[in-house]
Amino acid sequence: MEGLRMAERFDLIVVGSGPAGSAAATVAARAGLRVALVDKSAFPRDKLCGGAVTGRCVQYLDTIFGQQITPGLFRTLTRLRLAYKGETMGVIKDAPPLHMTMRRDFDAALHRHAAAAGAQVFAPARITRIDPAAPRVELADGRVLEAALLIGADGCNSATARALFGRPFDPADVSFALEVELPRRKGQFRITEIDLAAANWGYGWVFPKNNSITVGVGGMHLRNPDMKIHMRSYLEQFVSAQEAETAMQGCKGAFLPAGVYRKVPGAGRVLLAGDAAGLVDPVTGEGIAWAMRSGQLAGDACVAALKAGNPDTALRLYRQELAYVQREIDRARQIQRLIFFSPQSATVVRTLVRKPRIQRAFLHILSGERDYQDISGKTLLNMSMQFGKSLLTRPRVSGGAQ
Template identity: 30%
Template sequence: MKNSYTCLVAGAGPSGTAAAYTLAKNGIDVCIVDKAIFPREKLCGGGLTRRTKNSFLDVFDLNWEDMYEYSANSALFYYKGHVINKIEDYGELYFCDRIMFDNRLLDQATSRGVDVVPGERVDVIDTVEKTCKLASGRQIRYRYLIGADGVNSVVARQFVSRRINRNRYAYALQVDIHKDDYGKKELTRPELYFGDVAMGYGWVFPKRNSYTVGICSRYSKTVDARKKMMDFFADRNGAPFKGRLKGHYIPFGNYAERVVENDMILVGDAAGLVDPVTGEGIAYAIESGYHAAVAVIAAVSGKNCNIEAVYKKKYYSAISRELARANMLQQAIYSRYTQAIVMHALSKSRTMPYHYMDLLSGDCSYKEFISIIQKKTKKLIFMGR
């Protein structure tokens, strides 16, 4: 294995593999470094939207049906423990095992000739010498570096020389429980919960042989997130959870403004690309990884392209602009001052749940969705219906 590459990718999740696969497919030598050895555990609800599917099919030469283990065409919406609305016959709601999902993407990248250094943590990045030093002491030189190394990104800290501020993130907790051990009747569709946790939401997702139960809320030192999760699970299951809770930080509308610097590009969770309303992150990961690769390809093509100009054009037009609007809506949906109004509008509207699913699927923009909510809310307030 070489010690010098045109592009080095830190992180082998969906954003990193999308970038590496696209680069290798276009004849550019690339290496992925990841601190884990795959297959590896990945804490995630595992929900896949039609937007994820479309992004996946645009990048990878894989069969989509091999990437998920359960699908549904309906969903239930809850507010403070009560069903307030539902969707029927929507289609294209998918649920995956992230261990297998991510591993298949990495296998696809290696099949294209991507070199992989597993079980190695990025320790130091020398942006002058363009050298990445690993925890083992090994050094890899690069011409371009793509930071796909998650919420605790080492690459991102080269952009902002400080530790991450936990108060600007959300904390997610979840458990996977076998269907036979779940106290309530069998679930065939996902359930989304609002009002059970402050500034966040909960979920129960069906899988092939299990259910994923979780909550996500804005991080706070004053809130006992584990107790909130135990209460949420007990309310859903009818009995307390006796196993080990798994938790992690995620971006919550905390996306990066600076994403290109010193021939480094941030993608996926390293750039904070998780939707604070829907929780969508995998589609943004694949899309940003692909756009980063396109920027590198353009830069090495001899066309005198600037990676910053190429990547930012897509980043700002297709990703960060939407996340900025999502941040605005986040306050209305999760704030204790306005959530009840929005949930009341949701409970009275036959079409709003479908608009929400269209938002998840990428068929409705935030600009359109916010306009719909405003109209529905005004109608309820001023017309009483």
């Protein structure tokens, strides 16, 4: 009949080929599943992101993709300046490494790994409809894809989550970030910078890359109604007012689902991974590593369920394995309250810098060398006591943060 196209049949459809989707497609295709990997963009494509790849991320890059940290794709930095409203709180010369990358190149590499593992790529492909019950997706060119299982790895504005739950996230809960890309200049911007007061319940960053410098500010959306003002004044710490004006013209923004994960990451035969499942650390803003890990776990769960002949068990298997990641985000939320409850107090940041044990714990978390679970109870208690003290002694400052 005219207008009706035969559906192309797969074991698994993965929607979105960022770190989560490429990881899911790679492990599933490698295990022998027939995988359709659908992305609205052709690769390489841009993705707004600081592009800081942590130690945690390095581990998943290797185990999932066999991808190493190569100088062409990454710039590795071990020097870090911690600041508070522009005031230097400390320069750490031997911080655990952060590997700075451009997501355009990084994601294209992961996408290639997924295709090489055997996933059939549909990109660019605009999806006009997702039917979670089937599961089935319809593409703008009329093609219809059907599978036993579907993984939604389509980011913070996930169309898959919308098809399942009506909307991806409550806008009141998410974070928002702005970034600009500055040209690299000789002798300038050679270390990573973090300013813990550049935004409310968030921070500002300078991440030097191989060919440019990413400057950004981000924090809880509701607590930063004027993020552009924060961005502008943060930029002016580093460049002239004129240059900041020019840079602001290229300023871009995006939402991050930080600390707002879905307890049940999916429904029926649809699993959500990465940002679509809300797996961004609310303290550091790190999302790439958990995106890759959750994609891997979702892909593995689909493989196990299909091999057992029971696709309906995939979501349950995935939930069991994802529980650790969700607990880590719970712990991060607790620490987030400790750090940002008193954002006016520089004492909080000085504490980070001056107490070696706490500073080390913070750096290990920031660089993904350790999980929150690995920080000893004693250090956490110490942190709480220090932050508690700083609350009692904080200077009175009017306006700004809540």
